Amino acid sequence: xxxxxxxxxxxxxxxxxxLSFREQLGIKMHLMICxxxxxxxxxxxxxxxxxxxxxxxxxxxLDHSHATQLSDKARERIKKALYR
Amino acid sequence: xxxxxxxxxxLELYGNDLYRHAFFRVHDADLAEDLVxxxxxxxxxxxxxxxxxxxxxxxxxxxxxxxxxxxxxxxKREQLVDDIAIEADRQQDRFDASGxxxxxxxxxxxxxxxxxxxxxxEIFNICIxxxxxxxxxxxxxRELNDLPTDEVCxxxxxxxxxxxWVMLSRARMRLRDCLENGWFNPTSQQEQ
Numbered sequence: 001x002x003x004x005x006x007x008x009x010x011x012x013x014x015x016x017x018x019l020s021f022r023e024q025l026g027i028k029m030h031l032m033i034c035x036x037x038x039x040x041x042x043x044x045x046x047x048x049x050x051x052x053x054x055x056x057x058x059x060x061x062l063d064h065s066h067a068t069q070l071s072d073k074a075r076e077r078i079k080k081a082l083y084r
Numbered sequence: 085x086x087x088x089x090x091x092x093x094x095l096e097l098y099g100n101d102l103y104r105h106a107f108f109r110v111h112d113a114d115l116a117e118d119l120v121x122x123x124x125x126x127x128x129x130x131x132x133x134x135x136x137x138x139x140x141x142x143x144x145x146x147x148x149x150x151x152x153x154x155x156x157x158x159x160k161r162e163q164l165v166d167d168i169a170i171e172a173d174r175q176q177d178r179f180d181a182s183g184x185x186x187x188x189x190x191x192x193x194x195x196x197x198x199x200x201x202x203x204x205x206e207i208f209n210i211c212i213x214x215x216x217x218x219x220x221x222x223x224x225x226r227e228l229n230d231l232p233t234d235e236v237c238x239x240x241x242x243x244x245x246x247x248x249w250v251m252l253s254r255a256r257m258r259l260r261d262c263l264e265n266g267w268f269n270p271t272s273q274q275e276q
Binding site: 003004005006008009012013016017036037039040042043044046047049050051053054055057058059061062063068069070071074075077078079081082083 | 091092095099100101102103104105107108109117120121124125128145175178179182183184185188189190191192195196198199202205206208209226227228229230233246248249250252253256257259260263264
C-alpha cells in the first residue's frame with residue numbers, strides 16, 4: 001500500500017512523469033480510502049489547469065494590472081528603433 | 085484574410101498586450117520592453133511571410149514567444165544554491181515518519197471560478213515569484229514557457245530527469261501551500 005507521502009509525490013509529478021500501471025492502480029486504491037490525498041490530488045489538477053491558462057495568455061489573465069503597462073518612455077524608444 | 089497594419093499601429097494596439105505577455109513570462113520589466121522591441125523589429129522583417137491565417141495579435145504573440153525562448157536559451161544563469169535540502173525539510177514538516185499527512189488542509193471551493201478573477205492571478209504570480217530561486221526558474225522554463233525537458237535540465241544543470249520531476253513536484257506543493265494561504269483559505273492555521 002502506498003503512503004500519503006508517496007501518493008502526493010506521484011500525483012504532483014504527473015503529467016511530467018507518466019505513471020506506470022502499477023502506480024496508477026496503487027494511487028487509485030489509496031484515493032478510495034484517503035480524503036486528504038483525494039483533496040490534494042484535486043488541488044494539483046487545479047494548479048495544472050491554472051498554469052496552462054496562464055501560460056497561454058498571461059496578458060489576458062492580468063489585463064487590468066496598472067503596474068504592467070508599456071511606459072511612454074519605452075514606447076518612444078521602440079518607435080525610434082522601428083524607424084531607424 | 086487579414087492584412088497587416090504598420091508598425092506604429094502595432095505598438096499602439098498591441099504594445100501593452102505584448103509587454104504584459106513578456107513580463108509575466110520573464111518577470112523583468114526592462115527585459116520585457118526589449119523583447120517587445122525585438123518582436124516588432126522581427127515582425128517588420130517578416131511582414132511578407134504573414135499568411136493571414138491568424139489575427140495580427142496572435143501572430144505577434146507567436147513571434148514574441150520565440151523571442152522569449154531564444155532569450156532563455158542564450159542567457160547566462162547564475163549558479164543558484166540547490167534548494168533540495170530545504171525542500172527535504174519541508175517534506176518532513178508535511179509528513180510523519182510513516183508517511184501520513186501531518187498537516188490538515190481544507191477543500192478549495194469552486195476553484196475554477198478563480199481563473200476569471202484578476203486578484204487570483206495576481207496572487208498566483210506572486211506565488212511563482214516567491215518559490216525558492218531554482219524552483220522558480222524551473223517552473224518558469226518548463227511550465228510557463230514549455231521548454232523541452234532535456235533542454236531545461238541542461239540549462240539549469242539538473243543531473244537527471246528524475247531529479248527534475250522531484251523538483252517540479254516540490255514547486256507544485258509550494259504553489260499549493262501559497263495559493264491556500266494567499267487565496268483559498270487565508271485564515272486557516274497551517275503548520276509552516
